[in-house]
Amino acid sequence: MTSNKFILNNNALFAENISINKIAENFGTPCYVYSKSALIEAFQNFSKGFLETNHLVCFAVKSNPSLAILNLFAKLGAGFDIVSGGELARVIAAGGDPQKIVFSGVGKTAEEMRAALAADIFCFNVESASELARLNDVAKSMGKIAPVSLRVNPNVDAKTHPYISTGLKNNKFGVAYEDALDIYLQADEMSNIAIHGVDCHIGSQITELSPFLDAFDRVLTLVDALAENKIQIQHIDLGGGIGITYNNEAPPEFTAYAKAMLDKLGERDVKLVFEPGRALVGNAGLLLTKVEYIKQTETKNFAIVDAAMNDLMRPALYDAYHDIQAVNPRDEAKVNYEIVGPVCESGDFLGHDRELALHEGDLLAIMSAGAYGMSMSSNYNTRPRVAEVMVDGDQCHLIRKREQIADLFALEQCLP
Numbered sequence: 001m002t003s004n005k006f007i008l009n010n011n012a013l014f015a016e017n018i019s020i021n022k023i024a025e026n027f028g029t030p031c032y033v034y035s036k037s038a039l040i041e042a043f044q045n046f047s048k049g050f051l052e053t054n055h056l057v058c059f060a061v062k063s064n065p066s067l068a069i070l071n072l073f074a075k076l077g078a079g080f081d082i083v084s085g086g087e088l089a090r091v092i093a094a095g096g097d098p099q100k101i102v103f104s105g106v107g108k109t110a111e112e113m114r115a116a117l118a119a120d121i122f123c124f125n126v127e128s129a130s131e132l133a134r135l136n137d138v139a140k141s142m143g144k145i146a147p148v149s150l151r152v153n154p155n156v157d158a159k160t161h162p163y164i165s166t167g168l169k170n171n172k173f174g175v176a177y178e179d180a181l182d183i184y185l186q187a188d189e190m191s192n193i194a195i196h197g198v199d200c201h202i203g204s205q206i207t208e209l210s211p212f213l214d215a216f217d218r219v220l221t222l223v224d225a226l227a228e229n230k231i232q233i234q235h236i237d238l239g240g241g242i243g244i245t246y247n248n249e250a251p252p253e254f255t256a257y258a259k260a261m262l263d264k265l266g267e268r269d270v271k272l273v274f275e276p277g278r279a280l281v282g283n284a285g286l287l288l289t290k291v292e293y294i295k296q297t298e299t300k301n302f303a304i305v306d307a308a309m310n311d312l313m314r315p316a317l318y319d320a321y322h323d324i325q326a327v328n329p330r331d332e333a334k335v336n337y338e339i340v341g342p343v344c345e346s347g348d349f350l351g352h353d354r355e356l357a358l359h360e361g362d363l364l365a366i367m368s369a370g371a372y373g374m375s376m377s378s379n380y381n382t383r384p385r386v387a388e389v390m391v392d393g394d395q396c397h398l399i400r401k402r403e404q405i406a407d408l409f410a411l412e413q414c415l416p
């Protein structure tokens with residue numbers, strides 16, 4: 001469900017107390033618009049179920065790496081799940097606490113490991129035996145001990161889009177469940193590795209509880225097997241992946257998720273770590289765009305808007321659905337539109353078959369665009385990345401300037 005922070009009032013869409021028309025006037029289009037209170041609410045609602053438990057919510061930076069958003073979550077006490085040296089630097093620049101950072105990803109370079117060890121992060125989520133050996137070497141060369149969880153691949157089907165399912169045997173992520181105990185025993189022998197936890201992440205936009213529960217069962221079996229081998233785990237990282245409502249999906253409520261997880265954990269004395277991304281930011285943002293042209297062909301009506309696949313890649317990449325709303329709904333007959341961008345590819349669409357009453361110059365809001373929107377944007381077709389603004393009650397702040405065209409080739413040069 002779109003956040004209730006974006007509501008129609010007198011036939012005009014508002015973000016909190018600010019009219020979206022005003023935002024378009026002041027900041028131009030296209031433009032990402034976030035609601036600060038929707039972000040805060042999502043974080044607090046997620047955390048609520050775990051208040052009585054030793055836990056850490058590590059926001060998955062890749063879903064939206066905006067400094068303003070990271071800073072907001074840091075102030076709320078969040079930790080961060082990072083996957084690159086770049087994300088490490090961002091979190092630190094945004095005032096995040098390195099002691100609350102988990103570092104995931106299958107391809108960590110030695111340089112990234114060094115930066116994370118120098119920053120004293122909370123834990124490395126190690127995804128292979130080779131990575132473990134490299135981390136041990138890097139830590140040794142720095143005279144450090146690396147805190148480690150192994151990301152295990154529990155081989156459960158997250159029942160989501162194949163591109164964003166990560167917990168199956170044939171995925172590149174994590175170590176095979178069957179190999180995990182052996183690799184932990186190896187890690188236990190390594191001079192500069194300290195075993196802290198067990199980690200798993202099975203996919204994204206998961207709309208049922210059962211895959212999470214199945215994965216947790218398998219993780220707990222491993223934790224118990226480790227204990228039998230005198231390896232005591234201090235935390236279990238259950239990854240991210242809770243889905244949101246884009247259209248008519250009904251993902252588990254945060255409280256139901258928390259209760260189910262705590263029931264399974266039972267009396268075990270371990271900290272729980274989570275890495276939600278989409279569930280915290282997805283419905284707290286929209287992409288504001290303007291209809292440039294209406295074009296009728298024999299079979300279709302196209303609304304050509306000023307946002308494109310480079311600004312929001314999810315429809316083109318995953319055939320993902322985003323609700324599209326008129327910022328000022330017209331009291332006229334609706335027509336079936338293809339909402340498309342100006343990029344030179346037929347895959348450049350933002351929505352198919354949308355019933356809308358549109359004129360050229362109208363504003364549209366592409367909803368649920370707060371996660372994996374701006375973060376996956378590109379400069380394809382030499383299009384500057386769009387501005388980002390955050391609304392806070394009756395204030396609106398520019399949190400990222402629109403790129404200038406000259407920025408896009410500033411690092412290039414012609415041959416002499």
Ligand code: LLP
Nearest residue numbers: 060104201204205240241275276277278372
């Ligand atoms: N932890 C790890 C290790 C991850 O790889 C991910 C997401 C997350 C946490 C956060 O997952 P979330 O709570 O956001 O589902 N670009 C795709 C989603 C890719 C997800 C990648 N990993 C999309 O737009 O749907």
